[in-house]
Amino acid sequence: MGTTKTQIFTQKQNELAQYFKVLGHPARVAILQYVSQQNACICNDLVEEIGLAQATISQHLKELKTIGLLKGEVEGKRMCYCINLELWTTLQNELNTFFNTTKSNCC
């Protein structure tokens, strides 16, 4: 109990839900938006910018990095996070496919 029963769904369904889930937190939405607004690579100004504790931001960044939406490069003692444009574009296409193929016309 309490755990999502992933075994009973297709890999595709689980994968799709996983991406949606990672995007399903306003801090992570905000992080992605902020990172994309800086056209130079910007690091943990996010802590000031967003207003969550450093540990919390770091955790959200990790989730985004783990699923591949962000890539992080070490730059001296700073980290440089950027959107992984390849996956970003791929994901956008996948989501559009999902939306287009999930359009009922009944009712």
Place this chain on the structure above:
Amino acid sequence: MGTTKTQIFTQKQNELAQYFKVLGHPARVAILQYVSQQNACICNDLVEEIGLAQATISQHLKELKTIGLLKGEVEGKRMCYCINLELWTTLQNELNTFFNTTKSNCC
């Protein structure tokens, strides 16, 4: 602690995250897909189709209905759930806007 700090984000960010979150469960992805495959209105065959308990399916349906992605019509002692095409299309556009405006070109 433990609660998402919605106050520190914009309404748009919260709203977007909310939709992502609802879509972030494979059962709800599966429900939307199944409902859309039936071009007649189909009810709780979902319980058999998906393989979760009736109470659980009902709960997921409620979430999808609450956020507006599904609309339910009573049909005798059955319920008829359908995708709310208007919101579906609007949401698809919003997500595309999010993806298009969140494309960094650094790194």
Place this chain on the structure above:
DNA sequence: TTTTGATATCGTAATATTGCAATATTAAAA
């Protein structure tokens, strides 16, 4: 080499989510 600054990780508390059995509810059928 010591200090400093940026980030990651650990541990923990508070809260949310998932799932189900049991129990309502309610409309048609008998």
Place this chain on the structure above:
DNA sequence: TTTTAATATTGCAATATTACGATATCAAAA
């Protein structure tokens, strides 16, 4: 009216998520 079938709701247990303080790590600066 009683039964039956479909769905909703309640209550609860298991687990996951969110957030943060306290530390650890680690590279550059002093």
